[in-house]
Amino acid sequence: MSAPILRKLADLRAATAGWKRAGERIGVVPTMGALHDGHLSLVAAAKAACDRVVVTIFVNPKQFNSPEDLAKYPRTEEADAAKLAPYGVDAIYVPDPDQIYPEGFATTVSVSGLTDVMEGACRPGHFDGVATVVAKLFLQTAADRAYFGEKDYQQMMLVTRMARDLDIPITVIGCPTVREPSGLAMSSRNMRLSADGLERAGRLYPVMRQVAEKLAAGASFGDLAPAAREALGAAGFVDIEYFDLRAADSLRALDRPTEPARLLVAAWLDGVRLIDNIAVPQLND
Numbered sequence: 001m002s003a004p005i006l007r008k009l010a011d012l013r014a015a016t017a018g019w020k021r022a023g024e025r026i027g028v029v030p031t032m033g034a035l036h037d038g039h040l041s042l043v044a045a046a047k048a049a050c051d052r053v054v055v056t057i058f059v060n061p062k063q064f065n066s067p068e069d070l071a072k073y074p075r076t077e078e079a080d081a082a083k084l085a086p087y088g089v090d091a092i093y094v095p096d097p098d099q100i101y102p103e104g105f106a107t108t109v110s111v112s113g114l115t116d117v118m119e120g121a122c123r124p125g126h127f128d129g130v131a132t133v134v135a136k137l138f139l140q141t142a143a144d145r146a147y148f149g150e151k152d153y154q155q156m157m158l159v160t161r162m163a164r165d166l167d168i169p170i171t172v173i174g175c176p177t178v179r180e181p182s183g184l185a186m187s188s189r190n191m192r193l194s195a196d197g198l199e200r201a202g203r204l205y206p207v208m209r210q211v212a213e214k215l216a217a218g219a220s221f222g223d224l225a226p227a228a229r230e231a232l233g234a235a236g237f238v239d240i241e242y243f244d245l246r247a248a249d250s251l252r253a254l255d256r257p258t259e260p261a262r263l264l265v266a267a268w269l270d271g272v273r274l275i276d277n278i279a280v281p282q283l284n285d
């Protein structure tokens with residue numbers, strides 16, 4: 001059965017108020033639509049642990065760095081609703097823009113520290129846009145749990161910190177990255193790649209895996225990075241914005257995985273910006 005599509009905050013609040021009164025646990029899955037199996041894995045996780053699930057679809061203008069990128073972002077509401085139908089979610093919240101940013105909206109939520117590097121450094125203003133919209137969606141849905149993908153690792157950390165700092169009573173749950181058979185992380189942006197681009201994008205994951213394996217065997221990141229960057233260049237990746245080994249909790253740069261670590265990358269292929277990250281096994285000392 002397809003879930004009701006709610007476009008007004010008042011309608012969302014009417015639904016969630018009833019659920020809250022009944023003592024039901026609400027899960028929220030924030031998305032920008034163009035849903036794929038990665039998003040649907042979050043929906044499945046939410047359904048498994050919550051009494052009620054709200055999926056939000058909002059292409060948030062404040063988190064885009066250029067008007068062209070915003071304009072090119074896929075919008076597929078009908079197909080999204082059809083993909084959600086088998087999951088039995090309770091509401092799809094597709095807010096009209098003024099339900100998020102009413103006339104005169106003047107507040108920005110900004111998380112410092114975690115946002116100084118990688119996505120924060122490469123995309124000025126992006127994380128303020130994310131933190132602001134996610135804070136609003138947390139408050140608007142009054143959810144108990146929120147489901148985010150590890151695919152956007154730094155974002156997941158940011159929203160966790162934001163909710164904690166602002167005392168928003170919600171638990172952020174991170175879910176593993178869902179990949180294509182090639183290993184390519186599923187992303188709404190993959191739709192913009194040609195068949196050839198998709199094939200070449202599939203080379204990113206094996207390169208990351210190889211680096212992770214060598215790090216686990218004791219090699220230093222400084223020694224491994226040049227060859228890995230070259231392999232990505234050979235696959236057609238240009239403008240590697242970052243290719244970093246970082247501590248999984250603080251995002252401090254590391255040369256060896258002497259603590260829980262992630263390998264994270266952002267690079268352009270055929271005019272599409274792709275990001276990915278994987279866990280790196282910790283060295284036993």
Ligand code: AMP
Nearest residue numbers: 031032033038148149151152177178186
């Ligand atoms: P987006 O619509 O791209 O803003 O993503 C909405 C949510 O889905 C975010 O929490 C993403 O991290 C998550 N997500 C996107 N791609 C994947 C994936 N391949 N696997 C798991 N989660 C994902």
